[in-house]
Amino acid sequence: MxxxxxxxxxxxxxxxxxxxxxxxxxxxxxxxxxxxxxxxxxxxxxxxxxxxxxxxxxxxxxxxxxxxxxxxxxxxxxxxxxxxxxxxxxxxxxxxxxxxxxxxxxxxxxxxxxxxKTSKYAKLLEGTGTKILDTRKTTPGIRALEKWAVKIGGGENHRFALYDMIMLKDNHIDFAGGITQAILQTKDYLKKHSKNLKIIVEARNLDEVSEILSSEGIYRILLDNFNYEDTRKAVELIAGRCQSESSGGINEKTLRKYAECGVDYISSGALTHSVxxxxxxxxxx
Incomplete structure (x- = not known):
C-alpha cells in the first residue's frame, strides 16, 4: 500500500x-x-x-x-x-x-x-480467519475516500493503484505468453528497475495454481471464479507457501462458504461499486 x-x-x-x-x-x-x-x-x-x-x-x-x-x-x-x-x-x-x-x-x-457494506461483509467472515479486501473498482478521482471508508468498515485495502503492487491477471498472462513467462519477465523488470513490489498472480484453474507455485517469490495467488471444491483443493495445494485470495462474483450469500474453504482473503468490488x-x-x- x-x-x-x-x-x-x-x-x-x-x-x-x-x-x-x-x-x-x-x-x-x-x-x-x-x-x-x-x-x-x-x-x-x-x-x-x-x-x-x-x-x-x-x-x-x-x-x-x-x-x-x-x-x-x-x-x-x-x-x-x-x-x-x-x-x-x-x-x-x-x-x-x-x-x-x-x-x-x-x-x-x-x-x-x-x-x-464493508462492516456487513466483515461480520459475515467473523471466526473464519479470512479478511475482506477492496479492489480498484472505485469511482474515478475519489479512490482514497472509498478505500478509507473500507478501512473504517473493518475491511482491508488491496493495492491502491497500478504502481504499488504487481498483479498479473489473465490478460497480462496471455499477452506475456503464459504464467511462467509473465513471472520471469516481472522479476527481471523489478530487478532492473530496483523495485521491491509484491507479486500477485491470478489462477483460472488448479493447473495454473500448480504452475504459479513452481515459481518462488510469489506473494499471493488469486483464485478467480473458482467453485467451492476447487477453492479447497487450491488452498491444499498452496499449503501456506503464499497467501490465497478468492474473487469473482462472490456475494453476501456465498462469502462465508468461500471463507470456510480456507482462503486468506476475499476481494469484492461490490464494496465500492455497488452501494x-x-x-x-x-x-x-
Missing part, C-alpha cells in the same frame, strides 16, 4: 479539485444574500441507518475552506448511526459553511455507505 504521506496527498488533491469544481469563481448564491460578517452554526443530521464514515475528512474540508471554523464532533468515524442522530456541529462564517457543505455531504454519504449513498443533511441551528 501507499505511504501515509502519499495517501494524505491524494486527499488534498480530492479536496482541491472538488472545491474548484463546485465553487468556481464564487458561491454567488451565498455572496448575493449573506453578509460577509454573518456567522452561523450547522449540524450534520443523519437521516439513515448504518456506519458513520467521513467525519475526519469533513474536518479537513472545513479547515481547507476556512481554518477558523470550529467543529464539535459528537460521533466518530466507525460509529453506528440511526435516523435523527447528530454527528457534529460546525460553527463559523455562514458563507464558508455553505461553500463546504456539498463536498462534505457527498463524501460522507458515499463513505458511510461503503463502510456500512447506495446514505442520507445526510447539513442543517442550520
Amino acid at each position: 501507499i505511504s501515509a504521506a502519499k495517501f494524505q496527498e491524494e486527499l488534498e488533491l480530492i479536496i482541491a479539485n472538488a472545491l474548484r469544481e463546485d465553487i468556481g469563481d464564487g458561491d454567488h448564491s451565498s455572496l448575493a444574500c449573506i453578509p460577509a460578517s454573518a456567522r452561523g452554526k450547522a449540524r450534520l443530521l443523519v437521516k439513515d441507518e448504518g456506519l458513520l464514515a467521513g467525519v475526519d475528512f469533513a474536518r479537513q474540508v472545513f479547515e481547507k475552506v476556512d481554518p477558523s471554523m470550529e467543529m464539535e464532533v459528537l460521533m466518530q468515524d466507525g460509529s453506528p448511526v440511526t435516523y435523527g442522530d447528530t454527528a457534529f456541529y460546525i460553527s463559523g462564517s455562514s458563507r464558508n459553511i455553505l461553500q463546504a457543505e456539498r463536498l462534505v455531504l457527498n463524501a460522507m454519504q458515499r463513505m458511510s455507505a461503503i463502510a456500512t 447506495s449513498n446514505m442520507d445526510f443533511s447539513l442543517k442550520a441551528v
Whole structure:
C-alpha cells in the first residue's frame, strides 16, 4: 500500500479539485444574500441507518475552506448511526459553511455507505480467519475516500493503484505468453528497475495454481471464479507457501462458504461499486 504521506496527498488533491469544481469563481448564491460578517452554526443530521464514515475528512474540508471554523464532533468515524442522530456541529462564517457543505455531504454519504457494506461483509467472515479486501473498482478521482471508508468498515485495502503492487491477471498472462513467462519477465523488470513490489498472480484453474507455485517469490495467488471444491483443493495445494485470495462474483450469500474453504482473503468490488449513498443533511441551528 501507499505511504501515509502519499495517501494524505491524494486527499488534498480530492479536496482541491472538488472545491474548484463546485465553487468556481464564487458561491454567488451565498455572496448575493449573506453578509460577509454573518456567522452561523450547522449540524450534520443523519437521516439513515448504518456506519458513520467521513467525519475526519469533513474536518479537513472545513479547515481547507476556512481554518477558523470550529467543529464539535459528537460521533466518530466507525460509529453506528440511526435516523435523527447528530454527528457534529460546525460553527463559523455562514458563507464558508455553505461553500463546504456539498463536498462534505457527498463524501460522507458515499463513505458511510461503503463502510456500512464493508462492516456487513466483515461480520459475515467473523471466526473464519479470512479478511475482506477492496479492489480498484472505485469511482474515478475519489479512490482514497472509498478505500478509507473500507478501512473504517473493518475491511482491508488491496493495492491502491497500478504502481504499488504487481498483479498479473489473465490478460497480462496471455499477452506475456503464459504464467511462467509473465513471472520471469516481472522479476527481471523489478530487478532492473530496483523495485521491491509484491507479486500477485491470478489462477483460472488448479493447473495454473500448480504452475504459479513452481515459481518462488510469489506473494499471493488469486483464485478467480473458482467453485467451492476447487477453492479447497487450491488452498491444499498452496499449503501456506503464499497467501490465497478468492474473487469473482462472490456475494453476501456465498462469502462465508468461500471463507470456510480456507482462503486468506476475499476481494469484492461490490464494496465500492455497488452501494447506495446514505442520507445526510447539513442543517442550520
